[in-house]
Amino acid sequence: MKKILKSIVLLVAFTIVMPQVYAQVSLGINISARIAPPALPVYTQPVCPGDGYIWTPGYWAYADPDGYYWVPGVWVRPPHVGVLWTPAYWGYVGGVYGFHAGYWGPHVGFYGGVNYGFGYGGVGFGGGVWAGNVFRYNTAVANVNTTVVHNTYINKTVINNNTTINNNRTSFNGPGGVNASPNEQERSAMNENHMQPTSNQMDHQQTASRDHNQFASVNHGAPATTAMNRVNGRSFNQQGRIANGISSGKLNAGETKNLENREANLNKEVRTDRADNGGHLTGQERNQVNNQQNKLSNSIDADKHNANNANYGNNEVGQRKANQQQRIAQGIRNGQMNDRQAARTENREQNINRNVNTDRRANDGRLTAQQHRQINHQQNRASRQISHQRHG
Template sequence: MRLFSSLVRKVVVGAALAIAPAASFAGVFISVGIAPPVLPVYTQPICPGDGYLWNPGYWGYGDAGYYWIPGVWVRPPQVGVLWTPGYWGWGGSAYIFHAGYWGPHVGFYGGVNYGFGYGGVGFGGGRWEGGRFAYNTAVVNVNRTVIHNTYIDNTVINRTTVYNHTSFNGGAGGIQAHATAQETSYAHENHFAATAEQNNHMQMAHADRNNFASVNGGHPQTAAYSRPGVRAENQQQRIGQGVQSGQLTSHETANLENRESSIHNQAAADRATNGGHLTAQEHQQINQRQNNVSRSINEDKHNANTQAHPHAEEHGGGGHEHK
């Protein structure tokens, strides 16, 4: 009977996620019978500009199980608000996702140590000062020659010094933390849901099958972005790393670069046709082509072909995809 209930729960959740728009995932009640994977260790990308706030990466849940939503720098919906990350918590019979939100204070996020200022309680990565956000460069990656509104507070515990990577609260093996009276009061303040930019970032993460734990074994290839919508830049970096390490042959590199160039040209042409914007269908098409290239980069970097031994390259890798 218990197994049947668990199966029904997963079917219901899967059906809800299948029919709901990806951009609304944060608002869907998600109940899962198995715990999310541990948090991966990764380096925070440098802040792309003044006024961006950090959103830590976390495990979402989709039609193929848990998938990683990369950490990212985003713009807040207004001056003075901070991001409270979402978290998974044991609800007695299943793991329930509590969606993140914007508000004047950082509330309870399950005691999960997301790092980069989110050590489990509150946020030590920065603060608002006179309408501008000041960054604590002891724990967040900011170029102080470009962004001058900074300070240093070394008392904040950074995730790189902590070895507990548990991603959920409560239950067996979970973090045994409870909301304080102050955090509970913060939960009743005026809140803002995730912005359109954040929702699009979640949608892009869900569309990339490489983010699913069933594919990456709990070790996502890309754990963080400098800002939403820079996937093409990230894949160029992955290609560059493959060339530098010798994992990509000249033939594989040329093929990947040509495909990336084709995607770029397609996006530019679509934007020119639509007044500088992409339609939802065009976004989906571009993302699917990037998914194909991402998969090929991973395959090409882990096949038998290398710059030192390129003789097998005619037998594999370097697949093609079309618009």
Template sequence: MISFSAFRKFILGAAIVAVPAASYAGVFVSVNIAPPVLPVYTQPLCPGDGYLWTPGYWAYGDAGYYWVPGVWVQPPSVGVLWTPGYWGFVGGAYRWNAGYWGPHVGFYGGVNYGFGFGGVGFEGGYWNGGHFFYNQRVANINVNVIHNTYVRNVTVVNNNYAHTSFNGGPNGVPAHATPGEMQAMHEQHFQPTASQEQFRQQAASNRSQLASVNGGHPSTLAAQTPRDGFGHGNEVNARQGNQQARINQGVRSGQMTPGETRNVENRDASINRQAQADRAANGGRLTGQEKQQINQRQNNVSQSIAADKHNANNDAAAAARNGRTAGSERRQAGRVEEKDRPKR
């Protein structure tokens, strides 16, 4: 019986022969079990200008499927974009096609990874003049820190397969590469960076990321940067991302005024700078005391967000009550006027 490790090496060797040297999108793993559905998660706050989002995905190892969290990473060079890997059902098996960096986004199976990767192409941002511009519709950005942003609605392709994690076969996404994606697949590509590969290895060695252990609900769904690892400040990053999402929702709903938004975002940016400085001084980690201090500051910001929204709700309720009172008075005045009007 051939072991999984030997089988994986065989597949890898076959992929290297079959795929052009300029491309790193080869098939690395082939299994007969479909990957789990994609979990729903919140994107952490972008750590700084120039970071690009790489969505989470299900990888496969000796112990089965495991979740590699979505993470912000620094690309290998200016001007390149990330094409996510994807599982494709071919010849009765699910085969993994690895992700890669390149000048354009290629085919990733039509899988809706979210955050700009809606199935075809990438709508989360673009390069211009050596700078990356972020689409605030899908990217969790603090505009007080990163100013090269824009707002544009995105298109989700294959919306009926919103959480499907593979292409083709039974219940898979029925997508085929477009001419543009085919062209992108033959451009010069770059392998995942060393930090991406190290991050994947960390996920592979963490039992809580195994689908067989977590039932398709990994303990770590996303991280702010690869150096955060697992349990090394991710809870701080996740909370920052959640609070920014609450702020964005408050702005969209009109519950937070521009002044309130600036206040909490400036405080959030200060917390982010503190966390980055603390990590830089401690080899990329936060001490227990530092986590406690940051958590307290985040509690204060969270309370401010809740208070701002609560005040807005109270104002709206008061306006509604006043409107009903005024309306009642107008209706009552109308009845009096009707009563006093002489009959014909």
């Protein structure tokens, strides 16, 4: 409670003392720090829980003296129709990192040029638009179950700004961070009426501040919960953990295929249950899904810590396999590859790996020129398939 009160006192102080400097955010700077916030963690977006929710990306908040803690990205209901969320950001000026609080308004304002992903590529918001009293979701960047939510469209032009936080994970604006300043539209948005975060959003941040696993001093920049489907809902970081396991080589193609198949089957089960219950899950179904997610989480952890690591070898074929796996991991992180696509892709990679191993055993550990050409042909086909799945 003392930490929260301190933030409120600082909020009032900064807003009163420095209104001209920080007028772009009506809430001003509510806290400052002498050290830079950590890089943005890698995660995937949970499925939108239903009509009317808007995605608010995760961010690093600060609590003295414990330091930075991660507030998970979450789907929330806006205070009323017609408003959009401008994310919080850290700005470095004069040797101090100042926190600019997020806010609701008719248009998206300046958020430091930070690429939060999922429609927040550094400028504006590409995840959806208001059409009268209905919010329409851009499924090119938003994870929406279209069998439940029908107010959707596709605008792939924003994907170039949605390389998300695994390519450029810088979390602050200013020297050493993102070099960006407000454009004309963002300056105009600064002068509009703004609304503070909802009580649900404030509760969400306070919950994160009470969880020591969210603090960078404990998790070293990899928080336990990176995203949630709604405030007080279920944490969602399975796909991000799988992608990290692929990148590090701790998950091989066979393990990834099995995990992604299980994730796909679970998601299909959830969609079927929702369709049978008017878009909702019963209490029993929700408990069942939680139990299955817990089992899957344990399997991810077990697979990442067993002895079956991906071994690519220091050779041309091995490098090609390693490159393919990195592209798959990138697609999973970005949400450009769903679980079914990832499972099919890893099945192909597993088959190629089996062929390589069989050929090497038959030739004293080497591949003939013909076998090299055959493997390259198979990898070229797999590469085209990955590109097609990621960019549709």
